Amino acid sequence: MAATLCVKFLPKQGWVPLTQSVRHGSKAVTRHRRPVHILKQKLLAVTEYIPPPRAAPLDAYPRERLTQQEDTPLMAILKRNLKKLFEDSKMIAVVQNNNSNSEDMIMFKHRLHKHGISVKFFPNQVTLSFVRDSVYSNMAPLFIGPTVLLVSEKTKVKEMLAALRSSPQMTLLGACIENTLLSSQGVVSYSKLPSATVIQGELVSGLTTMTARTASMLQRHPAHLSALLQQYVKQQSPEAGGDPAAQAS
Missing domain, CATH: 3.30.70.1730 (Ribosomal protein L10, N-terminal RNA-binding domain)
Known part of the structure; x- marks a missing residue:
């Protein structure tokens, strides 16, 4: 019985035992960079290289004439x-x-x-x-x-x-x-503007209308006063019965 068990558990010739690879994760990095000191930051900012502005190509702008050329x-x-x-x-x-x-x-x-x-x-x-x-x-x-x-x-x-x-x-x-x-x-x-003749006609028409309106306004009050006076004279005339002595007799 023991011999039979030994034969079963012993590896056979040409048999490769089962292997299993276990991959372990990398260790977490707990170290961080130390912040730069404020004085060093200022020094780096002051000494930082600033490149000069790039010059424009020679043919980018027309060249100014230094001397005025004489006309032919x-x-x-x-x-x-x-x-x-x-x-x-x-x-x-x-x-x-x-x-x-x-x-x-x-x-x-x-x-x-x-x-x-x-x-x-x-x-x-x-x-x-x-x-x-x-x-x-x-x-x-x-x-x-x-x-x-x-x-x-x-x-x-x-x-x-x-x-x-x-x-x-x-x-x-x-x-x-x-x-x-x-x-x-x-x-x-x-x-799209009208001609000068049309504009002049409109201007003359407007000025004439304004002049006529002004003249009528100036004549309105004297004409009204004259009408009132004529009406008053008619009322005071004897034919109209406006004499108080004739009315009393």
């Missing part, structure tokens, strides 16, 4: 013509040319020419050189890219806007109308 003879002639154009015109509009071909430009000029509006081409360099040194300096931001000028001796805003609506390649940027700088929306609002 052609540029002087163009500036003279531009000055005369600004002095003789009551309406000067700046329009951006968005890649319109020659045929579209001819049609655009023809529509404006019927209303006495001319299309003028000047280089932006010449225009900016003239505008910055004149009373029209606020128009300088309008001359960006390919631009043309629409000039007229009279303020024909409605006709100009009608021609611009027919040419979608041309975009209105702003205008100077009777020495007043207007944006594109301001030009549209200006076109």
